[in-house]
Amino acid sequence: MLYQILENFSEDELLSFISKQAIEFAKETSSDSEDFSKKQLAEVIANTKAIEFIFNEELRRLLIERIKPSVFVKLFPELGVTLDKVGPNHYDAAISWATGNLYEFSKKIGVENAYENEKESNKSIEGISRVEPDYALYPYQQHISNDVLSHLRDNKQRVLVHLPTGSGKTRTAMNIASEHLRKSSSNVVLWFADREELCQQAFDEFKIAWKALGNRETSLYGFYSNSNESLSGIDSGFVIGGLHKFLSLKKSNSRQLQLLYQELRESVTLVIFDEAHKAVAPKFRAVVNDFIDGDGFKADLIGLTATPGRSYSSDGLSAEDKLLAEFFYHNKVSMRVSDYLSPIDYLVERGYLAKANFKSLNYNYSGIAAHELKDAGGLETMKALASNVERNKQILSTVIRECIQKNSQVILFACTVEHAVNLAIALAYNGILVASIDSKNDSSESRRVKIQQYKEEKLQVLVNFNVLTAGFDAPKTNVSVIAKPTNSLVQYLQMAGRAMRGYKSGGNKECRIYTVMDDIPEFQSINLAFEYWNDMWAKKEE
Structure with missing residues:
Protein backbone atom coordinates (compact mmCIF):
# COMPACT_ATOMS: atom_id res chain seq x y z
CA MET A 1 0.00 0.00 0.00
CA LEU A 2 2.86 2.40 0.75
CA TYR A 3 4.21 1.98 -2.78
CA GLN A 4 0.78 2.60 -4.27
CA ILE A 5 0.41 5.84 -2.34
CA LEU A 6 3.91 7.00 -3.29
CA GLU A 7 2.97 6.64 -6.96
CA ASN A 8 0.61 9.60 -6.43
CA PHE A 9 3.59 11.90 -5.84
CA SER A 10 5.27 13.72 -8.70
CA GLU A 11 8.74 12.68 -9.77
CA ASP A 12 10.24 15.85 -8.32
CA GLU A 13 8.50 15.23 -5.01
CA LEU A 14 9.85 11.69 -4.89
CA LEU A 15 13.33 12.94 -5.66
CA SER A 16 13.07 15.30 -2.68
CA PHE A 17 12.86 12.27 -0.36
CA ILE A 18 16.31 11.05 -1.47
CA SER A 19 19.60 12.97 -1.39
CA LYS A 20 21.09 13.97 -4.74
CA GLN A 21 24.38 12.33 -3.70
CA ALA A 22 22.66 8.99 -3.12
CA ILE A 23 20.97 9.16 -6.53
CA GLU A 24 24.28 9.94 -8.28
CA PHE A 25 25.99 7.11 -6.39
CA ALA A 26 23.32 4.65 -7.45
CA LYS A 27 23.58 5.74 -11.09
CA GLU A 28 27.38 5.49 -11.14
CA THR A 29 27.40 1.98 -9.72
CA SER A 30 24.54 0.72 -11.86
CA SER A 31 24.99 -0.98 -15.26
CA ASP A 32 22.01 1.05 -16.42
CA SER A 33 23.08 4.67 -16.85
CA GLU A 34 19.57 5.97 -17.43
CA ASP A 35 17.79 8.11 -14.84
CA PHE A 36 15.51 6.41 -12.34
CA SER A 37 11.93 6.12 -13.50
CA LYS A 38 9.13 7.33 -11.27
CA LYS A 39 8.19 3.70 -10.57
CA GLN A 40 11.76 2.90 -9.54
CA LEU A 41 11.88 5.95 -7.29
CA ALA A 42 8.66 4.91 -5.56
CA GLU A 43 9.98 1.38 -5.00
CA VAL A 44 13.30 2.64 -3.63
CA ILE A 45 11.58 5.05 -1.24
CA ALA A 46 9.08 2.41 -0.09
CA ASN A 47 11.92 0.01 0.66
CA THR A 48 14.25 2.45 2.39
CA LYS A 49 12.04 5.05 4.02
CA ALA A 50 9.06 3.06 5.30
CA ILE A 51 9.88 3.65 8.96
CA GLU A 52 10.10 7.42 8.42
CA PHE A 53 6.57 7.60 7.01
CA ILE A 54 5.37 6.13 10.31
CA PHE A 55 7.33 8.16 12.85
CA ASN A 56 8.15 11.40 11.00
CA GLU A 57 5.19 13.70 11.50
CA GLU A 58 5.75 15.79 8.32
CA LEU A 59 6.26 12.77 6.04
CA ARG A 60 3.23 11.07 7.57
CA ARG A 61 1.13 14.15 6.80
CA LEU A 62 2.36 14.34 3.22
CA LEU A 63 1.64 10.66 2.67
CA ILE A 64 -1.94 10.84 3.96
CA GLU A 65 -2.66 13.94 1.93
CA ARG A 66 -1.70 12.08 -1.28
CA ILE A 67 -4.07 9.16 -0.72
CA LYS A 68 -6.75 9.07 -3.45
CA PRO A 69 -10.32 9.53 -2.13
CA SER A 70 -11.34 6.10 -3.46
CA VAL A 71 -8.53 4.52 -1.42
CA PHE A 72 -9.02 6.90 1.52
CA GLY A 100 -2.31 8.73 18.05
CA ASN A 101 -2.41 5.27 16.46
CA LEU A 102 0.95 4.69 14.82
CA TYR A 103 0.82 0.90 14.90
CA GLU A 104 -2.67 0.76 13.36
CA PHE A 105 -1.56 3.28 10.74
CA SER A 106 1.48 1.17 9.88
CA LYS A 107 -0.83 -1.82 9.33
CA LYS A 108 -3.02 0.25 6.98
CA ILE A 109 -0.07 1.09 4.74
CA GLY A 110 1.41 -2.43 5.01
CA VAL A 111 4.61 -1.69 6.97
CA GLU A 112 3.74 -3.00 10.43
CA ASN A 113 6.91 -5.11 10.44
CA ALA A 114 8.98 -1.94 10.25
CA TYR A 115 7.05 -0.54 13.22
CA GLU A 116 7.53 -3.73 15.29
CA ASN A 117 11.24 -3.89 14.51
CA GLU A 118 11.73 -0.29 15.55
CA LYS A 119 9.86 -0.79 18.82
CA GLU A 120 11.82 -3.94 19.65
CA SER A 121 15.09 -2.18 18.92
CA ASN A 122 14.05 0.82 20.97
CA LYS A 123 13.15 -1.43 23.91
CA SER A 124 16.62 -2.96 23.93
CA ILE A 125 18.33 0.43 24.27
CA GLU A 126 16.13 2.00 26.93
CA GLY A 127 18.28 4.23 29.09
CA ILE A 128 17.82 2.77 32.58
CA SER A 129 16.92 -0.72 33.73
CA ARG A 130 17.32 -2.34 37.14
CA VAL A 131 19.17 -5.65 37.04
CA GLU A 132 18.72 -7.93 40.05
CA PRO A 133 21.68 -10.22 40.80
CA ASP A 134 21.01 -13.90 41.41
CA TYR A 135 23.09 -14.01 44.60
CA ALA A 136 22.91 -10.54 46.10
CA LEU A 137 24.12 -9.31 49.46
CA TYR A 138 22.29 -6.87 51.69
CA PRO A 139 24.23 -3.61 52.31
CA TYR A 140 25.48 -4.69 55.75
CA GLN A 141 26.62 -8.03 54.28
CA GLN A 142 28.51 -6.17 51.56
CA HIS A 143 30.33 -4.15 54.23
CA ILE A 144 31.21 -7.32 56.14
CA SER A 145 32.51 -8.98 52.97
CA ASN A 146 34.60 -5.97 52.00
CA ASP A 147 36.05 -5.65 55.51
CA VAL A 148 37.03 -9.33 55.63
CA LEU A 149 38.71 -9.20 52.23
CA SER A 150 40.52 -6.04 53.29
CA HIS A 151 41.80 -7.77 56.45
CA LEU A 152 43.14 -10.67 54.41
CA ARG A 153 44.76 -8.35 51.86
CA ASP A 154 46.50 -6.64 54.80
CA ASN A 155 47.93 -10.04 55.76
CA LYS A 156 46.02 -10.28 59.02
CA GLN A 157 45.53 -13.99 58.24
CA ARG A 158 42.71 -14.67 60.70
CA VAL A 159 39.40 -12.87 61.11
CA LEU A 160 36.12 -13.70 62.79
CA VAL A 161 32.80 -12.61 61.28
CA HIS A 162 30.21 -11.77 63.92
CA LEU A 163 26.63 -11.56 62.66
CA PRO A 164 23.39 -12.30 64.53
CA THR A 165 21.58 -15.57 64.01
CA GLY A 166 19.46 -15.40 60.87
CA SER A 167 21.26 -12.44 59.31
CA GLY A 168 23.02 -14.39 56.55
CA LYS A 169 26.49 -15.46 57.72
CA THR A 170 26.57 -18.34 55.26
CA ARG A 171 25.56 -16.22 52.27
CA THR A 172 28.11 -13.56 53.18
CA ALA A 173 30.84 -16.16 53.54
CA MET A 174 29.96 -17.76 50.19
CA ASN A 175 30.54 -14.40 48.49
CA ILE A 176 33.93 -14.13 50.19
CA ALA A 177 34.82 -17.72 49.26
CA SER A 178 33.77 -17.16 45.64
CA GLU A 179 35.90 -14.03 45.44
CA HIS A 180 38.85 -16.05 46.74
CA LEU A 181 38.30 -18.84 44.21
CA ARG A 182 37.96 -16.38 41.33
CA LYS A 183 41.44 -15.01 42.04
CA SER A 184 43.21 -18.22 41.07
CA SER A 185 42.24 -21.52 39.54
CA SER A 186 44.58 -23.24 42.03
CA ASN A 187 42.92 -21.84 45.16
CA VAL A 188 41.17 -24.29 47.49
CA VAL A 189 38.60 -23.31 50.11
CA LEU A 190 38.04 -25.72 53.02
CA TRP A 191 34.77 -25.19 54.90
CA PHE A 192 34.68 -26.78 58.36
CA ALA A 193 31.54 -27.60 60.37
CA ASP A 194 30.93 -30.10 63.14
CA ARG A 195 27.52 -31.48 62.15
CA GLU A 196 25.98 -32.98 59.06
CA GLU A 197 23.21 -30.38 58.80
CA LEU A 198 25.75 -27.55 58.73
CA CYS A 199 27.88 -29.37 56.17
CA GLN A 200 24.92 -30.16 53.92
CA GLN A 201 23.71 -26.58 54.14
CA ALA A 202 27.13 -25.32 53.00
CA PHE A 203 27.28 -27.91 50.21
CA ASP A 204 23.91 -26.87 48.81
CA GLU A 205 24.61 -23.17 49.25
CA PHE A 206 27.91 -23.22 47.39
CA LYS A 207 26.28 -24.82 44.36
CA ILE A 208 23.80 -21.94 44.24
CA ALA A 209 26.44 -19.28 44.92
CA TRP A 210 29.00 -20.43 42.37
CA LYS A 211 26.44 -20.66 39.58
CA ALA A 212 25.85 -16.93 40.06
CA LEU A 213 29.32 -15.78 41.10
CA GLY A 214 31.75 -18.20 39.49
CA ASN A 215 34.01 -17.39 36.56
CA ARG A 216 34.81 -20.96 35.56
CA GLU A 217 33.87 -24.57 36.19
CA THR A 218 35.08 -25.79 39.57
CA SER A 219 34.80 -28.86 41.81
CA LEU A 220 32.77 -29.24 45.00
CA TYR A 221 33.76 -31.99 47.43
CA GLY A 222 31.72 -33.24 50.38
CA PHE A 223 33.76 -35.02 53.03
CA TYR A 224 31.42 -35.44 56.00
CA SER A 225 28.95 -37.86 57.61
CA ASN A 226 28.88 -41.13 55.66
CA SER A 227 30.46 -39.63 52.52
CA ASN A 228 33.00 -41.84 50.78
CA GLU A 229 34.50 -39.03 48.71
CA SER A 230 38.26 -39.39 48.24
CA LEU A 231 40.61 -36.56 49.10
CA SER A 232 42.91 -37.57 46.26
CA GLY A 233 43.85 -35.01 43.64
CA ILE A 234 42.15 -31.95 45.16
CA ASP A 235 44.11 -29.03 43.74
CA SER A 236 41.30 -26.50 43.32
CA GLY A 237 37.69 -25.90 44.28
CA PHE A 238 35.55 -26.02 47.41
CA VAL A 239 35.77 -28.72 50.09
CA ILE A 240 33.13 -29.25 52.80
CA GLY A 241 34.82 -30.94 55.74
CA GLY A 242 33.05 -32.49 58.68
CA LEU A 243 35.27 -31.93 61.71
CA HIS A 244 34.65 -35.39 63.14
CA LYS A 245 35.49 -36.94 59.76
CA PHE A 246 38.73 -34.97 59.64
CA LEU A 247 39.56 -35.94 63.21
CA SER A 248 39.30 -39.58 62.18
CA LEU A 249 41.46 -38.92 59.15
CA LYS A 250 44.05 -37.10 61.24
CA LYS A 251 44.26 -40.04 63.65
CA SER A 252 44.25 -42.69 60.93
CA ASN A 253 47.11 -45.19 60.89
CA SER A 254 46.75 -45.56 57.13
CA ARG A 255 49.88 -44.38 55.36
CA GLN A 256 47.88 -43.60 52.22
CA LEU A 257 45.28 -41.52 54.09
CA GLN A 258 48.00 -39.60 55.87
CA LEU A 259 49.63 -38.75 52.55
CA LEU A 260 46.30 -37.54 51.14
CA TYR A 261 45.72 -35.48 54.28
CA GLN A 262 49.15 -33.89 53.88
CA GLU A 263 48.50 -33.13 50.21
CA LEU A 264 45.26 -31.38 51.10
CA ARG A 265 47.00 -29.39 53.84
CA GLU A 266 49.43 -28.06 51.27
CA SER A 267 46.65 -27.22 48.76
CA VAL A 268 44.17 -25.35 50.97
CA THR A 269 44.47 -21.57 50.71
CA LEU A 270 41.46 -20.49 52.80
CA VAL A 271 39.73 -22.15 55.74
CA ILE A 272 36.23 -21.09 56.78
CA PHE A 273 35.06 -22.36 60.18
CA ASP A 274 31.30 -22.34 60.75
CA GLU A 275 30.19 -21.96 64.37
CA ALA A 276 33.64 -20.55 65.06
CA HIS A 277 33.13 -20.27 68.82
CA LYS A 278 33.96 -24.01 68.77
CA ALA A 279 37.30 -23.46 67.08
CA VAL A 280 39.30 -23.46 70.32
CA ALA A 281 37.92 -26.80 71.50
CA PRO A 282 41.20 -28.77 71.74
CA LYS A 283 40.38 -31.47 69.17
CA PHE A 284 38.91 -29.08 66.63
CA ARG A 285 41.72 -26.60 67.12
CA ALA A 286 44.26 -29.29 66.33
CA VAL A 287 42.57 -30.02 63.00
CA VAL A 288 42.29 -26.34 62.06
CA ASN A 289 45.92 -25.70 62.98
CA ASP A 290 46.98 -28.39 60.52
CA PHE A 291 45.82 -26.10 57.72
CA ILE A 292 46.60 -22.62 59.02
CA ASP A 293 49.84 -23.18 60.89
CA GLY A 294 51.88 -25.58 58.79
CA ASP A 295 55.57 -25.52 57.96
CA GLY A 296 56.05 -23.71 54.68
CA PHE A 297 52.33 -23.21 54.02
CA LYS A 298 49.55 -21.32 55.76
CA ALA A 299 45.94 -20.87 54.76
CA ASP A 300 44.00 -17.83 55.89
CA LEU A 301 41.22 -18.43 58.41
CA ILE A 302 37.70 -16.95 58.55
CA GLY A 303 35.41 -17.81 61.44
CA LEU A 304 31.63 -17.40 61.37
CA THR A 305 29.53 -17.00 64.50
CA ALA A 306 26.54 -15.28 66.02
CA THR A 307 28.16 -15.51 69.45
CA PRO A 308 31.90 -14.73 69.47
CA GLY A 309 32.50 -16.49 72.77
CA ARG A 310 31.84 -19.87 74.29
CA SER A 311 30.16 -19.12 77.60
CA TYR A 312 28.57 -16.47 79.79
CA SER A 313 29.72 -15.54 83.25
CA SER A 314 28.46 -12.76 85.45
CA ASP A 315 32.00 -12.57 86.82
CA GLY A 316 33.37 -11.36 83.50
CA LEU A 317 35.13 -12.86 80.52
CA SER A 318 36.08 -16.51 80.81
CA ALA A 319 39.49 -17.93 80.01
CA GLU A 320 37.92 -19.77 77.08
CA ASP A 321 36.55 -16.57 75.61
CA LYS A 322 39.91 -14.84 75.90
CA LEU A 323 41.48 -17.84 74.20
CA LEU A 324 39.01 -17.54 71.32
CA ALA A 325 39.83 -13.87 70.81
CA GLU A 326 43.53 -14.64 70.83
CA PHE A 327 43.06 -17.49 68.37
CA PHE A 328 41.62 -15.04 65.83
CA TYR A 329 44.32 -12.44 66.65
CA HIS A 330 41.60 -10.14 68.02
CA ASN A 331 40.42 -9.46 64.46
CA LYS A 332 36.63 -9.36 64.56
CA VAL A 333 34.47 -7.94 61.78
CA SER A 334 30.96 -7.00 62.79
CA MET A 335 28.12 -4.75 61.71
CA ARG A 336 28.57 -1.00 61.72
CA VAL A 337 25.28 0.81 62.11
CA SER A 338 24.68 4.33 63.35
CA ASP A 339 21.60 5.79 65.02
CA TYR A 340 20.61 2.40 66.49
CA LEU A 341 21.10 1.11 70.01
CA SER A 342 21.97 -2.30 68.63
CA PRO A 343 22.54 -3.96 65.25
CA ILE A 344 19.57 -6.14 66.15
CA ASP A 345 17.30 -3.08 66.15
CA TYR A 346 18.59 -2.14 62.69
CA LEU A 347 18.07 -5.65 61.30
CA VAL A 348 14.55 -5.87 62.69
CA GLU A 349 13.49 -2.42 61.47
CA ARG A 350 14.79 -3.16 57.96
CA GLY A 351 13.08 -6.55 57.81
CA TYR A 352 16.23 -8.66 57.77
CA LEU A 353 15.29 -10.24 61.11
CA ALA A 354 11.88 -10.89 62.62
CA LYS A 355 11.02 -8.95 65.74
CA ALA A 356 11.38 -11.44 68.58
CA ASN A 357 8.65 -11.45 71.22
CA PHE A 358 9.95 -13.36 74.22
CA LYS A 359 7.35 -15.12 76.33
CA SER A 360 7.71 -17.06 79.56
CA LEU A 361 6.03 -20.41 80.17
CA ASN A 362 5.45 -20.84 83.90
CA TYR A 363 4.22 -23.93 85.66
CA ASN A 364 3.84 -25.49 89.09
CA TYR A 365 7.32 -26.74 89.96
CA SER A 366 5.90 -29.50 92.18
CA GLY A 367 8.99 -29.47 94.28
CA ILE A 368 11.45 -29.43 91.36
CA ALA A 369 14.19 -26.84 91.52
CA ALA A 370 16.59 -27.98 88.84
CA HIS A 371 19.62 -26.07 90.07
CA GLU A 372 19.36 -27.85 93.44
CA LEU A 373 19.49 -31.36 91.97
CA LYS A 374 22.60 -33.41 92.58
CA ASP A 375 23.93 -33.15 89.01
CA ALA A 376 23.42 -29.37 88.80
CA GLY A 377 21.51 -29.31 85.56
CA GLY A 378 22.85 -32.52 84.05
CA LEU A 379 21.07 -35.60 82.74
CA GLU A 380 19.14 -36.27 85.96
CA THR A 381 17.87 -32.71 85.92
CA MET A 382 16.73 -33.07 82.33
CA LYS A 383 14.96 -36.35 83.08
CA ALA A 384 13.19 -34.81 86.06
CA LEU A 385 11.98 -31.88 83.99
CA ALA A 386 10.97 -34.10 81.08
CA SER A 387 8.72 -36.18 83.32
CA ASN A 388 6.99 -33.29 85.07
CA VAL A 389 3.32 -33.45 84.05
CA GLU A 390 2.46 -29.80 84.72
CA ARG A 391 5.46 -28.66 82.74
CA ASN A 392 4.58 -30.86 79.77
CA LYS A 393 0.95 -29.74 79.80
CA GLN A 394 2.08 -26.14 79.56
CA ILE A 395 4.40 -26.95 76.63
CA LEU A 396 1.77 -28.96 74.76
CA SER A 397 -1.04 -26.47 75.26
CA THR A 398 1.18 -23.65 73.98
CA VAL A 399 2.21 -25.55 70.84
CA ILE A 400 -1.34 -26.75 70.12
CA ARG A 401 -2.69 -23.22 70.51
CA GLU A 402 -0.04 -21.84 68.15
CA CYS A 403 -0.81 -24.50 65.54
CA ILE A 404 -4.59 -24.42 65.66
CA GLN A 405 -5.29 -20.76 66.36
CA LYS A 406 -2.40 -19.13 64.52
CA ASN A 407 -1.33 -21.76 61.98
CA SER A 408 2.27 -21.37 63.16
CA GLN A 409 5.40 -23.25 62.13
CA VAL A 410 7.01 -24.39 65.38
CA ILE A 411 10.41 -25.70 66.42
CA LEU A 412 10.31 -27.34 69.86
CA PHE A 413 13.51 -28.10 71.80
CA ALA A 414 13.12 -30.99 74.22
CA CYS A 415 15.10 -32.02 77.32
CA THR A 416 16.01 -35.56 76.22
CA VAL A 417 15.59 -37.95 73.31
CA GLU A 418 12.66 -39.64 75.04
CA HIS A 419 11.13 -36.28 75.85
CA ALA A 420 11.21 -35.31 72.16
CA VAL A 421 9.53 -38.57 71.11
CA ASN A 422 6.89 -38.30 73.83
CA LEU A 423 6.03 -34.69 73.01
CA ALA A 424 5.68 -35.56 69.32
CA ILE A 425 3.33 -38.47 70.08
CA ALA A 426 1.22 -36.28 72.36
CA LEU A 427 0.96 -33.57 69.73
CA ALA A 428 0.05 -36.08 67.03
CA TYR A 429 -2.65 -37.47 69.35
CA ASN A 430 -4.10 -33.94 69.38
CA GLY A 431 -4.19 -33.77 65.59
CA ILE A 432 -1.00 -31.81 65.00
CA LEU A 433 1.22 -32.64 62.01
CA VAL A 434 4.48 -33.30 63.83
CA ALA A 435 7.72 -35.27 63.75
CA SER A 436 10.55 -35.73 66.23
CA ILE A 437 14.23 -35.70 65.32
CA ASP A 438 17.23 -36.87 67.30
CA SER A 439 20.58 -38.52 66.68
CA LYS A 440 19.61 -41.77 68.45
CA ASN A 441 16.48 -42.83 66.57
CA ASP A 442 17.01 -41.12 63.22
CA SER A 443 19.32 -41.97 60.37
CA SER A 444 20.78 -39.20 58.25
CA GLU A 445 18.21 -40.03 55.60
CA SER A 446 15.19 -39.90 57.91
CA ARG A 447 16.34 -36.62 59.39
CA ARG A 448 16.68 -35.10 55.93
CA VAL A 449 13.20 -36.30 54.94
CA LYS A 450 11.56 -34.90 58.07
CA ILE A 451 13.33 -31.57 57.72
CA GLN A 452 12.26 -31.33 54.08
CA GLN A 453 8.65 -32.12 55.00
CA TYR A 454 8.75 -29.34 57.57
CA LYS A 455 10.23 -26.86 55.10
CA GLU A 456 7.46 -27.73 52.64
CA GLU A 457 4.94 -27.11 55.47
CA LYS A 458 3.72 -30.72 55.36
CA LEU A 459 4.56 -30.71 59.07
CA GLN A 460 3.70 -27.90 61.47
CA VAL A 461 6.00 -28.91 64.30
CA LEU A 462 9.49 -30.38 64.58
CA VAL A 463 10.39 -31.60 68.04
CA ASN A 464 14.10 -32.22 68.48
CA PHE A 465 16.84 -32.91 70.93
CA ASN A 466 20.29 -31.48 70.15
CA VAL A 467 19.80 -31.49 66.38
CA LEU A 468 18.29 -28.24 65.13
CA THR A 469 20.16 -25.71 67.24
CA ALA A 470 22.20 -24.59 64.22
CA GLY A 471 22.53 -25.20 60.50
CA PHE A 472 18.79 -25.45 60.06
CA ASP A 473 17.20 -23.04 57.62
CA ALA A 474 13.40 -22.98 57.47
CA PRO A 475 12.45 -19.30 57.01
CA LYS A 476 8.73 -19.84 57.63
CA THR A 477 9.38 -20.90 61.23
CA ASN A 478 7.80 -18.24 63.41
CA VAL A 479 7.72 -19.93 66.82
CA SER A 480 10.52 -21.44 68.85
CA VAL A 481 9.67 -23.23 72.10
CA ILE A 482 12.73 -23.69 74.31
CA ALA A 483 11.78 -26.46 76.70
CA LYS A 484 15.39 -27.49 77.19
CA PRO A 485 16.94 -25.31 79.90
CA THR A 486 20.47 -24.10 79.33
CA ASN A 487 22.96 -21.78 80.93
CA SER A 488 24.78 -21.53 77.62
CA LEU A 489 24.14 -18.17 76.03
CA VAL A 490 25.43 -19.55 72.74
CA GLN A 491 22.96 -22.42 72.68
CA TYR A 492 20.05 -20.31 73.85
CA LEU A 493 20.56 -17.81 71.04
CA GLN A 494 20.89 -20.59 68.50
CA MET A 495 17.57 -22.07 69.59
CA ALA A 496 15.84 -18.71 69.62
CA GLY A 497 17.33 -17.81 66.27
CA ARG A 498 15.59 -20.65 64.44
CA ALA A 499 12.46 -18.46 64.27
CA MET A 500 14.07 -15.12 63.56
CA ARG A 501 14.43 -15.05 59.77
CA GLY A 502 13.03 -11.70 58.55
CA TYR A 503 10.44 -11.18 55.84
CA LYS A 504 13.03 -9.86 53.37
CA SER A 505 14.60 -13.31 53.40
CA GLY A 506 11.32 -15.19 53.10
CA GLY A 507 10.61 -15.24 56.83
CA ASN A 508 8.33 -13.23 59.08
CA LYS A 509 7.88 -9.72 60.46
CA GLU A 510 7.54 -11.05 64.01
CA CYS A 511 8.24 -14.29 65.84
CA ARG A 512 7.57 -15.70 69.27
CA ILE A 513 10.17 -17.29 71.52
CA TYR A 514 8.69 -19.28 74.39
CA THR A 515 11.05 -20.17 77.23
CA VAL A 516 9.99 -22.65 79.90
CA MET A 517 10.90 -21.11 83.25
CA ASP A 518 12.74 -23.72 85.31
CA ASP A 519 14.49 -21.43 87.78
CA ILE A 520 17.69 -21.94 85.77
CA PRO A 521 19.55 -18.93 84.30
CA GLU A 522 18.23 -18.03 80.89
CA PHE A 523 18.59 -15.05 78.59
CA GLN A 524 15.68 -13.23 77.03
CA SER A 525 17.46 -10.36 75.32
CA ILE A 526 19.28 -11.09 72.10
CA ASN A 527 20.49 -7.49 72.14
CA LEU A 528 22.41 -8.26 75.33
CA ALA A 529 23.74 -11.44 73.79
CA PHE A 530 24.94 -9.70 70.66
CA GLU A 531 26.85 -7.03 72.59
CA TYR A 532 28.14 -9.28 75.37
CA TRP A 533 31.61 -10.03 74.08
CA ASN A 534 32.50 -6.63 72.61
CA ASP A 535 35.01 -5.93 75.36
CA MET A 536 36.71 -9.24 74.68
CA TRP A 537 37.40 -8.23 71.09
CA ALA A 538 38.59 -4.70 71.75
CA LYS A 539 42.31 -4.50 71.19
CA LYS A 540 44.24 -3.15 74.13
CA GLU A 541 45.98 0.12 73.47
CA GLU A 542 49.72 -0.20 73.41
Missing part, protein backbone atom coordinates in the same frame (compact mmCIF):
# COMPACT_ATOMS: atom_id res chain seq x y z
CA VAL A 73 -12.52 5.67 2.35
CA LYS A 74 -11.29 2.08 2.36
CA LEU A 75 -8.23 2.82 4.52
CA PHE A 76 -10.13 4.89 7.12
CA PRO A 77 -13.56 3.30 7.62
CA GLU A 78 -13.50 4.51 11.22
CA LEU A 79 -14.08 8.07 9.91
CA GLY A 80 -17.45 7.00 8.49
CA VAL A 81 -17.16 9.04 5.28
CA THR A 82 -18.42 8.13 1.80
CA LEU A 83 -16.54 8.77 -1.41
CA ASP A 84 -18.74 11.67 -2.44
CA LYS A 85 -18.27 13.42 0.92
CA VAL A 86 -14.50 13.20 1.33
CA GLY A 87 -13.02 16.65 2.01
CA PRO A 88 -9.98 18.38 3.59
CA ASN A 89 -11.43 18.07 7.06
CA HIS A 90 -11.49 14.30 6.69
CA TYR A 91 -7.81 14.25 5.71
CA ASP A 92 -7.05 16.40 8.75
CA ALA A 93 -8.98 13.92 10.90
CA ALA A 94 -7.03 11.01 9.41
CA ILE A 95 -3.72 12.79 10.10
CA SER A 96 -4.77 13.36 13.71
CA TRP A 97 -5.91 9.76 14.11
CA ALA A 98 -2.66 8.36 12.68
CA THR A 99 -0.61 10.46 15.11
